[in-house]
Amino acid sequence: MAAPMGAPVLNGSDRSLEELVDSWDGEATVMRRARSTDALITIGVHSTALGPAAGGCRMRTYRSSAAAVEDAHRLATAMTSKLAVCGLPFGGGKAVLAVPSIPEGDARRDLLLELGELVESLGGLYITAPDMNTSDVDMDVVAERTSHVFCRTAESGGCGNPAPATAAGVEAGLRAAIAHVFGSDDLDGRRVLVQGVGAVGERLARRLTDDGADVVVCDIDEQRADHLARRIGVRAIPAAAWLDEECDVFAPCAAGGILDEGTIPRLRCRLVAGAANNQLRERADADRLAARGITWVPDYVLNSGGVLKGVGMELLHWPPEEVANRLQQVGEDVASLLRRADTEGQTPLAVAETLASDRIDAARATRV
Known part of the structure; x- marks a missing residue:
């Protein structure tokens, strides 16, 4: 199997949602309209051949719902390649929160809780983490609804900011x-x-x-x-x-x-x-x-480096010296x-x- 290489079309997609889902070679596309905001939550699971899908949660504005789904697909595809090249026992996945504007305060918290509920409903198929416009603090909120999350704050037992x-x-x-x-x-x-x-x-x-x-x-x-x-x-x-x-x-x-x-x-x-x-x-x-x-x-x-630290410390229970060695290994790779x-x-x-x-x-x- 040739590992496909994806690149995001960040300004939008000319294809319909049906075309995007039907043409993708991934395993699952899960979408939910957030109750608390006018946000679309999309989780793309590209591959679980090596293990549960893992990847960050990106929050940003998009021109259309189709553009958000396409971005989730392409990012999840790239995570499959990243985790395979790293030799980690996980597949590729990604969550995208398509928002009209970046929320703060209660609106942000409510959206993250809904993400946690959706991740939990997948029963471990996908494990989420921070990405663009999300943080380890946000992952603490997600963790109130699911255990399938990594890169939480150090105060919450996580590895902290990746x-x-x-x-x-x-x-x-x-x-x-x-x-x-x-x-x-x-x-x-x-x-x-x-x-x-x-x-x-x-x-x-x-x-x-x-x-x-x-x-x-x-x-x-x-x-x-x-x-x-x-x-x-x-x-x-x-x-x-x-x-x-x-x-x-x-x-x-x-x-x-x-x-x-x-x-x-x-x-x-x-x-x-x-x-x-x-x-x-x-x-x-x-x-x-x-x-x-x-x-x-x-x-x-x-x-x-971020996924090596997050997955290594929180999911594989590596000691700090192993994380440091693996970060240096990036240069050798x-x-x-x-x-x-x-x-x-x-x-x-x-x-x-x-x-x-x-x-x-x-x-x-x-x-x-």
Whole structure:
């Protein structure tokens, strides 16, 4: 089985809900209109070949219900690949909360409780966690209705915010990729453009700056980027200027689907490696990057630190030293993947897909 690679169409889908559900190769699509708000809760379960589906809960606005369902499907598909490449005994799933605006206070709490009820109704088929616009504090609320949740706060017995672990894994993998492309992992003076300075992007920018990199930041919230730049002594550029910025490394850490036939010809870097999910709009974009001589590290290989910490500590009961070792292993995995891609004359995406599909096929074979 080839592990499909998904990229979100964030502005909407032209397909109907029926077409989206019928055409997806996942196992389950569960939808519920929230009683408390005008929000649509969608859970996509892509695969349980390796174990129960696990993945974060994303909260954001969408142009349509179909766009939200499509995003849930694509994100769940990517989680299957991520967890398989990590060698974890879980499949891929994702929850999407499509909201008219980001709720706060009682409205937010009520929505999260309804998510918990829906997750609980699935009987362990899907285990949820934080993602875009949700947090470990939110997972504490979800946990009031279901035990099928991870990355709760440390005060509640969870592993806490997964963003620091994600940033640590991204830096380890980014260093390995820099060594592969430039011959040394020395960051001193190496220009890295970090696009998106939210929970992970800000931490990555800080880590890279501390290690001597020449960091440039941008964000759709330009005030946030400017504020971070002043605090850590780096340069901020307008959000729309990222394609015009010459750099050694482009690190996308915001929304996905930004690398496509229109943007790839304009990139001014030799390496793309960042935390954003589903960075490619379509699979052919991996070939377009390779044709330009740009090395791209598949996002689900690079950004696995958060799930390694959350799943490892809360679901597999790893000690802290095992988590630390696995975060460093991200760098070794990236180095191995890039070497294999060069040796076999394949794109890094093709190698990552093969790794994931081999593990999934092996698991299915043992069930026969």
